[in-house]
Amino acid sequence: MSTKVKAVTRRKWTGDRTLTWVIRVILLLLTVVYIYPVIFAALTSFKDLTEFYSDIWALPKQFLYMNYVDAFTTGKIGEYFLNSVIIAVVSLVGIQIISVMASYALTRLRIPHTNIILMVLFALQILPTETIIIPLYVEMSKMGFLHLEYVPIFLAYIGWSIPGSTIILKNFFETVPKELLEAARIDGSGEIKSLFLIVLPLMKSAMCTVAVMNLNFVWGELMWAQITTLLSDKGIPLTVGLLNFKGQISTNWPQLCAAICIVIIPLYIIFICMQKYFIAGMTAGGVKG
Amino acid sequence: MSRTTTKPAKKKYGKLDKKLMFIGILFLMPATILVAFTTIIPVVWNIVLSLCKWNGNGPMEFVGLENFTKLFTDTPTLKTIGNSLFIAGVSTIFTMVLGILLALMIYKTGKKEGAFFRFVFYNPNIMPMTVAGLLFVFVLAPDEGLLNNIFAAMGLESLQHAWLAEPGLVLWTLAIVAGWKGSGCIMMLIYTGVLAIPDSLFESAKLDGANYFKEVRMIILPLIKPTICMVFSMEVMWSFKTYDIVWTMTQGGPGSLSKTAPISMIQQAFTYNKFGYASAIGLVFSVIVLICIGVVRRMLRSETYEY
Numbered sequence: 102m103s104t105k106v107k108a109v110t111r112r113k114w115t116g117d118r119t120l121t122w123v124i125r126v127i128l129l130l131l132t133v134v135y136i137y138p139v140i141f142a143a144l145t146s147f148k149d150l151t152e153f154y155s156d157i158w159a160l161p162k163q164f165l166y167m168n169y170v171d172a173f174t175t176g177k178i179g180e181y182f183l184n185s186v187i188i189a190v191v192s193l194v195g196i197q198i199i200s201v202m203a204s205y206a207l208t209r210l211r212i213p214h215t216n217i218i219l220m221v222l223f224a225l226q227i228l229p230t231e232t233i234i235i236p237l238y239v240e241m242s243k244m245g246f247l248h249l250e251y252v253p254i255f256l257a258y259i260g261w262s263i264p265g266s267t268i269i270l271k272n273f274f275e276t277v278p279k280e281l282l283e284a285a286r287i288d289g290s291g292e293i294k295s296l297f298l299i300v301l302p303l304m305k306s307a308m309c310t311v312a313v314m315n316l317n318f319v320w321g322e323l324m325w326a327q328i329t330t331l332l333s334d335k336g337i338p339l340t341v342g343l344l345n346f347k348g349q350i351s352t353n354w355p356q357l358c359a360a361i362c363i364v365i366i367p368l369y370i371i372f373i374c375m376q377k378y379f380i381a382g383m384t385a386g387g388v389k390g
Numbered sequence: 391m392s393r394t395t396t397k398p399a400k401k402k403y404g405k406l407d408k409k410l411m412f413i414g415i416l417f418l419m420p421a422t423i424l425v426a427f428t429t430i431i432p433v434v435w436n437i438v439l440s441l442c443k444w445n446g447n448g449p450m451e452f453v454g455l456e457n458f459t460k461l462f463t464d465t466p467t468l469k470t471i472g473n474s475l476f477i478a479g480v481s482t483i484f485t486m487v488l489g490i491l492l493a494l495m496i497y498k499t500g501k502k503e504g505a506f507f508r509f510v511f512y513n514p515n516i517m518p519m520t521v522a523g524l525l526f527v528f529v530l531a532p533d534e535g536l537l538n539n540i541f542a543a544m545g546l547e548s549l550q551h552a553w554l555a556e557p558g559l560v561l562w563t564l565a566i567v568a569g570w571k572g573s574g575c576i577m578m579l580i581y582t583g584v585l586a587i588p589d590s591l592f593e594s595a596k597l598d599g600a601n602y603f604k605e606v607r608m609i610i611l612p613l614i615k616p617t618i619c620m621v622f623s624m625e626v627m628w629s630f631k632t633y634d635i636v637w638t639m640t641q642g643g644p645g646s647l648s649k650t651a652p653i654s655m656i657q658q659a660f661t662y663n664k665f666g667y668a669s670a671i672g673l674v675f676s677v678i679v680l681i682c683i684g685v686v687r688r689m690l691r692s693e694t695y696e697y
Contacts, residue, residue, distance in 0.1 A: 120602055124495045125503070131492070132510045135570075138529050139513065141536055145528075157539055203421035210414025211407045225429055227683060229630060231652050232676040235659050235669050236435035237428060239446070260428025263421050286406075292413045321518030323634040324652060331660065340520040344638060347524060354528055364521050372516045379512075380578055 139365065146358035153355050168359035176349070178360050181342030185320065188251055188338055192258040192319045193312050200263050200311070201304075204270035205296050209282055219271070222264040230261070234325055241329070250336030253329045258319050266311045273307035274300070310381040317379075320368070339364060439669035446663045457670035466646065470654040471675055477565045477636070477650065478629040478682075484569030485625055489576025490618070494606055496577070497584050508581065512574035519631075522571045523638030530554055530563065554640050560648045568635050572628065576621055583617030584610055619690035626686045630679045651675040 145153060146168050147161035173179040207215050241253045277300055285295040301308070323340045330337045337345070343360060350356050372379060440457055444450040461467060492511055496504045514522055529536040530553040538550045553563045587610065595605050611618075633652040636642060642649035651671060659668035 116601060121498055124498050128492075128495055128499065128507050132507065135510050135513060135574075138525050138536065142525055142528065154534065157534060157536075158543075199420045199424065202417040206414035206417035210410045210417060212411060212414045212418065225425065227627065227680065228429065228433065229676045229679045231655060231672040231679075232436045233429060233432045235655070235665060235672060236432035236439055238659075239439075239665065240427075240432060240435070256424070257428050260424040263425050264429075267421065292410070292417075321520065321634070323518075323520050323637065324656070327637075328656065328660065340518055340634075343520055343524060347527075352531070352534075354531070354534060357524060357528060361521055361525055365517050368516045369513075372512075380582065 142358040142361050145355050146362050148355050150353060150355060168356045169363065171356055172346070172360040172363060176346040176356070176360055177342065178339075178346065178363050181337055181339045182363070184251070184336050184342075185339040188255050188258070189316060189319050191251065192255040192262070193315055195255065195259040196262045196266055196315050197308060197312060199259065200266035200270055201296070201301070201308070203263065204267045204274050205300065207267070207271050208274040209279070209300075210292065219268065222268055226264040226268070230324065233261075234328060237325075238328055247329060247332065250333075254326055254336070254338065257325055257329075258315075258322065262315050262318065266315060269311055269314075270304070270307060273304055277303055306378070306381070309375065309378040313375055313378040313381075316371075436669050436673055439666055440673045442666045444665045446659070446665050450666075453666070457667050458674070460667065461670050461674060467654055467658075467671060470646070470649045471651045471671075471678065473561060473648060474630065474632050474650040474652070474675065475678070475682075476561055477568065477632050478626070480562065480565035481568040481572065482622075482625050482629045484566055485572040485576050485629070486618075486622060488569065488573040489621075490580050492573065492577040493580035493584060494610065496581060497610075498602060504581075508578065511577050514571045515574040515578075517571075519571065519634035520638050522567070523635050526567045527554070527639055555644050557644065557647050560640060560644065564632075564636055564639060564648060567639065568629065568632070571635075572625065576625060579621045580614060580617060583614040587613050623683065623687050623690060627679075627683055630682070 144161055145157070147163075147165050149165055149167065152159075152162065206212055207218060212218070237257060238247075241247050241256075246253045246256070281299055282295055285299055290298070321340060323344075326338045327341050327344075330341055343364065346360055347357060439450075441452060441454060442450045443453045443456070492507075496507045496511075499507065517525075530538075532538060532550075532552040532555070535553075537553065541547065541549045551559055554560055591609055591613075592605060595609055600608065632650040633656075636648055636650050637653060640648045642653050646654075652675070655668045655671040655675070658664045658671060
């Protein structure tokens with residue numbers, strides 16, 4: 102009996118092991134597909150144009166950082182980057198404050214018809230941006246916002262992100278025990294005070310999750326950013342700026358690669374530091390449009 | 391949702407409740423104003439605009455359903471909506487299949503390697519669509535691009551193509567690049583779903599002599615079905631965002647072969663100043679997207695297994 106079991110398990114084990122190795126090989130091949138374009142771009146960014154055309158496979162002969170300097174100065178990537186950072190920071194702070202307040206009100210302050218409000222929020226976040234942007238553009242131009250730097254862009258980002266963020270934060274708020282707040286209320290703590298001193302410290306991870314999710318959207322958005330900056334050359338965010346840069350240099354690939362690297366590297370750093378929130382953000386923001 | 395639990399709160403508003411409600415409404419104010427300004431008013435206005443003829447400047451002229459009748463007879467524009475649907479469909483299928491396969495394979499390799507592979511496959515997701523698009527413009531460039539050079543190095547010149555310029559190919563290329571970018575996210579979500587399955591189930595399957603294929607078919611897939619459904623409906627929603635990738639990679643070209651609905655909408659508005667017509671395109675496209683999402687959600691509503 103015991104020998105039979107042993108034999109069976111051993112045979113199975115070896116079969117399983119070959120499968121694992123086959124999978125490993127497939128995954129390694131796919132790794133090349135997923136990571137090589139980035140590495141290739143990084144290597145190319147250190148070459149100059151003649152070096153690139155003479156042999157695209159060769160490793161860069163020397164550490165040429167000229168492309169990066171060019172991308173920063175003539176391509177204005179640095180300026181665009183700064184614009185993107187400003188837009189992202191303002192949007193994220195705005196989204197965070199406003200949706201925390203809204204979700205706190207929806208969970209803990211006795212708002213009537215919470216369910217209807219939630220359903221509306223839910224519907225709003227599925228709505229494709231295509232039906233919004235043209236009238237919004239008209240609206241913003243009538244109110245004179247389009248002449249302002251950054252303002253039209255982050256106003257829209259904040260407004261669009263509030264529904265999704267509020268829903269997620271509300272789900273987290275519900276996990277904070279009610280008794281905690283009632284106790285604070287009896288002790289004479291005001292609503293704003295108890296929100297900041299009691300609830301928010303408990304919600305750190307939820308806030309990070311929402312922030313990361315929104316950063317993903319704000320940093321990469323193109324359509325609205327492009328439309329609002331059609332008429333000006335100020336306050337252009339990175340996504341639009343990168344396309345402008347591509348238009349200027351046409352097929353100067355090494356320079357384009359340098360610009361791409363400038364954009365990608367900070368994102369990788371953020372991702373590695375905040376990996377756990379990225380995943381949580383995806384799951385939580387599952388329904389975000 | 392907890393529709394029944396709110397009822398007791400409604401019975402009577404005490405003094406404290408009234409005060410809380412007042413504060414609550416104050417707290418909701420900024421959100422309401424911003425959402426109204428950026429979403430609700432534009433959506434309503436979009437419907438109004440779609441019934442008008444307006445060049446963006448000057449008086450609006452009410453024309454009823456003329457924009458819509460024009461749209462449904464305007465083959466080039468209908469074609470762009472078709473292109474959007476094509477890219478969305480192909481990239482959704484590609485992403486889902488690839489994402490699920492990757493997740494199942496990574497699950498098999500074990501924890502430490504898994505972490506490495508997950509980072510690798512998730513990496514396209516970190517970059518904005520614009521960056522991924524530009525990267526692939528470079529990779530797919532006809533002469534100096536990576537892909538064609540790889541084919542040349544392997545002696546497969548017959549496989550070389552002008553990936554973004556050949557009429558029959560460009561939509562597929564775009565859809566696959568979009569799928570490549572999305573697959574990491576799907577992989578991650580499915581993977582977390584698989585991790586949630588208790589180990590005891592696998593142990594009993596192992597004792598019964600099931601191999602990994604059987605495990606996948608009999609245990610993993612049925613149990614992560616709810617995850618797959620959720621991910622699928624999310625992916626459908628994301629896949630319709632075709633503006634970034636197409637604008638970055640081809641700008642709708644060659645000709646207007648890869649032009650998608652958002653691009654044609656924006657061109658109608660900002661190049662030809664036909665704001666009414668553009669709004670109609672946006673509205674019709676959005677309705678189609680919403681119908682697709684609704685159909686997918688309804689289709690996927692199914693039984694789940696408790697474990």
